[in-house]
Amino acid sequence: MSRIAHRRRLRAGLIRAALASHRERGRLEQGRVPDRYWLFLPFATLAIGVLVLLLLRPARSTGSLAMASDFKLPAVSGAHGMLDVRDLRGHPVLINFFNTQCPPCIAEMPTLRQTARLYQRQGLIVLGVATGGDTAESARQFARVQHLSYPVVVDLSQDVAWQYEVVGWPTSVFLDREGHLAGRFMGPLDAQTIREGLAQAGAISCPRCDHLGGLIAVPDSILSTDVTYPDPHAAPAFALRDQNGVLITPSRLRGKVVALTFVSSVCTQQCPMVGRTLGQIRRQLGPAAGHFTIVAISIAPERDTAATIQGFAAHAGWLGGNWHYLTASRAILSQVWSAYGVPVGLPGGPGQDPQHMAGLYFLDPRGNLRGYDDAPFLAPRVEKTVRALLSRE
16 A cells, blocks of 8 residues: 555544544534544644655556646746647656645755756656646746746646646656656655656666556546545534624535635645635636535634635635635634544744644535545546536535
8 A cells, every 4th residue: 555545544534533423422522622633733744745745656557558648738937838748759758746835846846957957868858837726927936946947837727737646746757758658756856766767768778777656547436535425424513603704504504515624824835725726616617616615614713813814815716706714712613623533733823834634525515524635636626526516416
């Protein structure tokens, strides 16, 4: 089992245990968060890039290599207009999916710059794909600051990242000269890993190199979530006021598909990415967005203010849509965090991010809990889940 699979199984077990305990009680417990949840606080400190720090090396795939998915994306650096990956045929290609706010992505940039220079004679083309909520301007500035000489494109809709089964940043994909998927690696690249990927892509000879794993197929289940609940049941109860002072409960949200997350408006790492992705999903839903609601529950009530909440929503693209940012005292919110199995640490001081686990719960129009996604998550994948829940009503 890969470390990512193990990580998600552990997370799923925590969620299921918390929700099972809630169903047995029939109501929220009073008082503090149970001690067993604080055992997972070490994971909260790793919430930034929780998946990007894990290395994925499945066994070498057997059989013929599949062709890479074709795509055209707008170039923001190192090229002009729309860059078509098919035009790169005849060259080995290293596609690097990154996000401009991802610390491990930033850390690997010197390695990628050096790789583009070292293997130029072998015809290697390094292609950076900014995704995860990046804009053309953020990607352009990033390429300039990092002095990237190779082409950089931006995946505004995250569709390409979804096609290539990118579940965290950075993720690198190696293509051979014919455009076949030769291997992938999740996490910051080093020189040896690059040699292994290039050897598998046929760009260099490396007899002692290990083999990176091939791409796995995009799941095609009804709900494409990390955790799916086979026995739909009512979501854990809460009664909290939103940014307009309206009392929000799960029963009040019935009739809509709900994306429920736990964030802070002052968080600078995962939370803005979660917010922008949810805003993008709402836009992509089009007319169906009228049946979709975003619910964010504060994990730092001492620092979330009316001004910071409004600023967070504006930056995320929520304004004008159906959204609720819920907050209360820490004593009250701790009961909700406990019911949903969300470990939350101290609020942190100025310049420090609150400690918590970022994720996304899905409630169907009947108020039943149906699925959960660990962060980071891609907009097309979440949109698919929302549409599936809408279509089944």
